[in-house]
Amino acid sequence: MPKTASNYEFLDAPTQEGDLGTLGSYRILGELGRGGMGYVFRAIDTVLERPVALKVMNKKVASTPNSRDRFLQEARAMAAVHHDNVVVIFEVGMHEGTPFMAMEMLRGVTLEGINARKETCDYEQVIEYARQIARGLAAAHAKGIVHRDIKPANIWVEEGTGRIKILDFGLALATSPDADAAGVGSVCGTPGYLTPEQARSDPLDDRSDLYSLGVVLYEMCTGRLPTSQPAIPQQLVALLTGTPKPLRELNPAIPQPLADLIHQLLAKEPVDRPANAIALEKQLDVVARECEAKSETAVSLSKLQLSLKEVVSKQEEAKAESFDLSAFEDLALPAASTTTFPGPVTPKPGSLPPAGTKSGVFPAVTPRPGAPRPGAPTPAGKPSSAGVKSKSTGAPEVKPVSPIVWMGAGILGTLLLVLGIVWMILPGQSENTVTVVPQPPQPPPSSNRSSPPSPTPQTKPPGGNASPAGNRNAKNKNNRNSKAPANSRDPVAEPVPPTTSSPESSSPESLSPESLSPESAPRASVAAESTRQVMPEQDRPPLPDPTTTPDPVAVDDPTDEPAQPEPTKVVNVNTTAGIGADSTVREGFETSLATKPILLVQQRKGDGEDKQHVHLRFDLQAKGVSHGDVQQARLGMILSLPGHEKLQNTALQLYGYDAKGADKWVEDDERKAILWENSISREGLASLPLLAQWSSEDPDYANPNVIFFSSPELAAFIRKASGNTVSFVVSGGNPEGTAVRFVSKEGDATKAPTLMLSISAPTN
Numbered sequence: 001m002p003k004t005a006s007n008y009e010f011l012d013a014p015t016q017e018g019d020l021g022t023l024g025s026y027r028i029l030g031e032l033g034r035g036g037m038g039y040v041f042r043a044i045d046t047v048l049e050r051p052v053a054l055k056v057m058n059k060k061v062a063s064t065p066n067s068r069d070r071f072l073q074e075a076r077a078m079a080a081v082h083h084d085n086v087v088v089i090f091e092v093g094m095h096e097g098t099p100f101m102a103m104e105m106l107r108g109v110t111l112e113g114i115n116a117r118k119e120t121c122d123y124e125q126v127i128e129y130a131r132q133i134a135r136g137l138a139a140a141h142a143k144g145i146v147h148r149d150i151k152p153a154n155i156w157v158e159e160g161t162g163r164i165k166i167l168d169f170g171l172a173l174a175t176s177p178d179a180d181a182a183g184v185g186s187v188c189g190t191p192g193y194l195t196p197e198q199a200r201s202d203p204l205d206d207r208s209d210l211y212s213l214g215v216v217l218y219e220m221c222t223g224r225l226p227t228s229q230p231a232i233p234q235q236l237v238a239l240l241t242g243t244p245k246p247l248r249e250l251n252p253a254i255p256q257p258l259a260d261l262i263h264q265l266l267a268k269e270p271v272d273r274p275a276n277a278i279a280l281e282k283q284l285d286v287v288a289r290e291c292e293a294k295s296e297t298a299v300s301l302s303k304l305q306l307s308l309k310e311v312v313s314k315q316e317e318a319k320a321e322s323f324d325l326s327a328f329e330d331l332a333l334p335a336a337s338t339t340t341f342p343g344p345v346t347p348k349p350g351s352l353p354p355a356g357t358k359s360g361v362f363p364a365v366t367p368r369p370g371a372p373r374p375g376a377p378t379p380a381g382k383p384s385s386a387g388v389k390s391k392s393t394g395a396p397e398v399k400p401v402s403p404i405v406w407m408g409a410g411i412l413g414t415l416l417l418v419l420g421i422v423w424m425i426l427p428g429q430s431e432n433t434v435t436v437v438p439q440p441p442q443p444p445p446s447s448n449r450s451s452p453p454s455p456t457p458q459t460k461p462p463g464g465n466a467s468p469a470g471n472r473n474a475k476n477k478n479n480r481n482s483k484a485p486a487n488s489r490d491p492v493a494e495p496v497p498p499t500t501s502s503p504e505s506s507s508p509e510s511l512s513p514e515s516l517s518p519e520s521a522p523r524a525s526v527a528a529e530s531t532r533q534v535m536p537e538q539d540r541p542p543l544p545d546p547t548t549t550p551d552p553v554a555v556d557d558p559t560d561e562p563a564q565p566e567p568t569k570v571v572n573v574n575t576t577a578g579i580g581a582d583s584t585v586r587e588g589f590e591t592s593l594a595t596k597p598i599l600l601v602q603q604r605k606g607d608g609e610d611k612q613h614v615h616l617r618f619d620l621q622a623k624g625v626s627h628g629d630v631q632q633a634r635l636g637m638i639l640s641l642p643g644h645e646k647l648q649n650t651a652l653q654l655y656g657y658d659a660k661g662a663d664k665w666v667e668d669d670e671r672k673a674i675l676w677e678n679s680i681s682r683e684g685l686a687s688l689p690l691l692a693q694w695s696s697e698d699p700d701y702a703n704p705n706v707i708f709f710s711s712p713e714l715a716a717f718i719r720k721a722s723g724n725t726v727s728f729v730v731s732g733g734n735p736e737g738t739a740v741r742f743v744s745k746e747g748d749a750t751k752a753p754t755l756m757l758s759i760s761a762p763t764n
């Protein structure tokens with residue numbers, strides 16, 4: 001019902017059409033809101049002809065002379081406070097028995113409004129707001145006014161300037177019917193922001209406001225109140241008996257010095273809090289400097305690590321063999337199993353990889369007999385990470401090493417060790433860092449996953465024809481004129497001809513572009529796109545030219561009713577520019593989320609709650625793929641493994657994210673990025689469809705460096721996706737809380753992570 005003057009009996013009839021009424025010399029244009037004390041109106045001061053916010057006491061508060069007087073007294077005291085961070089009071093008065101207060105009309109949003117958006121602020125923002133609030137409090141405290149009701153609804157963030165304005169100083173007292181001059185009386189206020197003094201019925205003083213400010217800051221940092229009981233009595237008990245959860249447990253991105261200060265504000269005894277608002281402001285300055293210094297140190301360390309890594313890799317390159325990144329270069333996404341791409345048209349139920357575990361539930365871990373272990377000898381005489389071997393012979397070569405080289409290596413090693421220790425002990429350290437972990441050569445998986453790798457894998461010369469597959473690939477290579485150099489950043493995918501669908505999908509040959517076999521479906525160089533034919537083994541003609549000859553469609557089971565072969569192509573779609581979007585759940589809070597060279601998926605140790613997960617977006621339109629045609633899909637990511645062991649006890653989940661906002665990643669530094677506003681992370685993943693699961697205990701996890709998600713649900717999700725892009729969220733981790741890291745296929749922490757979606761669709 002539209003508000004009219006009759007809804008507000010204290011208003012006089014309007015003088016202009018559309019107004020709600022008048023109150024003295026104020027034209028009342030509309031209601032801004034109402035609180036415990038009364039109404040707040042948008043009004044015009046007709047004398048000074050300026051817009052104002054007019055706060056009018058409600059009947060209850062205005063009914064007793066006591067409360068009227070208190071209101072006027074407090075409001076007048078507040079009007080005497082002139083400070084940038086305190087709302088300006090223009091006039092305090094009484095109109096026909098109704099107390100009112102005219103104040104500056106604010107534009108913007110209260111902190112309550114910001115909290116309601118579930119946006120946790122970054123720590124710099126928290127410090128900045130805290131400083132301004134401390135200044136406003138200091139100005140009021142200097143006039144002997146205690147706010148008594150500091151809470152997000154009373155803290156305004158001005159539009160445009162971001163300036164803080166504190167509202168309602170001292171007015172809480174006016175609403176307390178039996179408050180005395182010292183502010184002791186029945187407890188009033190909002191339960192979550194009450195103080196221990198109120199619980200003890202002690203008088204409130206300046207430091208009570210500091211406690212409430214601590215609550216406000218804690219909530220900004222974590223999205224939670226330090227103590228939260230539904231009703232005032234329970235809250236009062238909790239205030240006296242409970243201890244807030246350490247802030248950094250809820251948000252590790254908040255630097256320790258800031259967390260410490262907020263906990264100090266929340267001390268039960270006023271004497272343990274900062275002495276006053278001015279002292280608090282000074283402490284905030286110190287905290288800001290400490291945090292800045294820490295992040296500068298972190299950046300410098302990161303840069304130093306990068307340069308050291310460059311030095312290390314150059315040295316290693318010079319040694320020619322000891323750090324074989326080409327293992328990544330050749331790492332086509334091998335099929336996890338033949339069931340990952342079960343059939344061309346009707347994926348079989350159950351083709352979802354048997355993850356076996358859900359997040360946080362893990363089967364007993366049994367080390368795989370054939371799994372490569374750190375330091376284990378690798379095939380073809382390839383050394384483990386630190387080894388050196390002769391390029392020409394493949395045999396370990398013993399060379400006399402000069403003492404200077406040894407000294408240099410020693411110094412470098414010590415430096416790295418020290419840096420590593422410093423790095424680890426820095427609290428609040430962002431995960432967006434470079435880990436100097438040289439990736440040892442990729443041991444080719446054996447054809448039998450449970451048997452040790454063959455000591456003599458086949459090595460084929462480029463275009464070599466050591467096997468029929470090699471022949472076919474050689475032919476394709478020639479036809480397609482692959483431009484992929486061994487170490488290029490973004491090589492063109494090697495087209496892969498059809499070949500036998502055999503269980504030997506992870507044979508050494510299958511890892512090399514020259515020998516990629518499509519038996520296990522969409523196999524292609526990870527950082528490239530390609531279109532190729534997939535067909536069943538029995539239909540495979542000898543060495544077809546996929547560029548000119550459409551092949552029959554692959555079938556899942558040769559014993560099935562022979563389906564009418566339908567030409568099928570596999571398209572590999574990389575995330576734009578090879579960059580996935582990293583979105584943090586509780587850590588980081590960067591605005592641009594797509595620029596991280598390492599993507600992390602992590603759960604918190606203990607409760608298994610999501611700590612960090614990753615957003616990926618693939619632009620199907622750019623690849624000319626029509627969603628509706630997608631038959632099968634598989635998503636591959638390259639893992640970074642400290643020490644090169646296989647992941648254990650790890651379960652990951654793939655969720656689909658189909659929202660209009662998912663298309664709205666903005667250009668950032670010529671790369672596409674998800675901005676925080678568009679991130680589903682803010683809402684949690686419960687609303688998203690679970691498409692696929694992956695488990696390190698799955699027997700299909702043959703290659704330690706690659707994970708695949710594939711399921712009929714994934715393909716179905718892409719088919720139904722509404723936008724031009726499809727977006728996914730990868731979450732999960734392990735009970736130990738160790739981060740699962742995704743990197744570029746080169747294992748190069750300076751390059752974008754390699755993420756590829758292989759989809760099959762009918763050829764046109």
Ligand SMILES: Nc1ncnc2c1ncn2[C@@H]1O[C@H](COP(=O)(O)OP(=O)(O)OP(=O)(O)O)[C@@H](O)[C@H]1O
Nearest residue numbers: 032033034035036037038040053103104105106153
């Ligand atoms: N100076 C102002 N300019 C613009 N809007 C204002 C101003 N002061 C208050 N408001 C808005 O008016 C509404 C009511 O404010 P009021 O202070 O009465 O209630 P509250 O603070 O939410 O509750 P309570 O007074 O019970 O603590 C709020 O939405 C507030 O944002």
